Amino acid sequence: MQSALDPAGAGSRAIYGIWSLLFWVCTVVFVLIIAALAWAMARHTSRRPVETAPIVVPASRGERRIAQVVGVATAATLVILLVFTAASYSVGRALFSPAEPALEIELTGHQWWWEVRYPDPQPAHAFVTANEIHIPVGASVKITLRSDDVIHSFWVPNLHGKKDLIPGQDNTFYIAADRPDTFRGQCTEFCGLQHAYMALFVVAEPKEQFARWIATQRRPAPAPANDAARRGQQVFLSQGCPACHTINGTAAAGTTGPDLTHIAGRLSIGAGRLPNTRGNRAGWIVDAQTQKPGNRMPRIALAPDDLQSLLDYLDTLE
């Protein structure tokens, strides 16, 4: 799901182009050098011992030939380096002169998850989600990158190169996808114990589907519709969960951990650690430290009935 060799956006395609150029030119150069080396070695060993070898070519003619070969090789190296420099410069320019963005997103790195904010001129339409970015296919998307603690780095190889999230500094970045798909991304700057499990997904979808997703995210969580979910909501609100998590439409408004208003609709939990299934949610709630040691989620010792009710409630948060 994650490969820089399968470009799906203008940025990754430009990077793939220069990667291919460097790869094939360097491959040809490598093969030629090894062939020349092998030829020289074979020629040397097939010669008779030096003391009995007749002098076939006058020394001056041999030296002239060597000088010509070295001159041609040096010129070829210079031309190749100039081509690489020009290609690198033009790709760099293409990457950093983006199209007018159709959508703006704010991405904040935390140890070890991603906070994704969709701002809106109407504050009531703004919303926050986690570890998952949805974008419409074909649109240029501007992402403002921030960090809440240490330096992280945002990398979705199928769509673009890397850009750091630095505490106290806003970086901007543009991505676009030209086909509907789900692309995996990964934090690519070592940021502590769970750096390797700091993943996210970019879901590129057709315009109508994206509009439906936006409409869902803007809604507060639905009120529990049955007794089990009502009981589960009580468990959630009474067990300390609201200290870290927000569920819009309830009193829970913590911001230390991911916003859970629409948790059931996401692909993963623990920032790509586990597929988002009911069983994995149960395992995560009671013992997130085994799944992702060092993360901020404490072990929550719940009675089995309470856990089942809480899971029933979380199932409704789509």
Ligand code: CUA
């Ligand atoms: Cu965040 Cu590595």
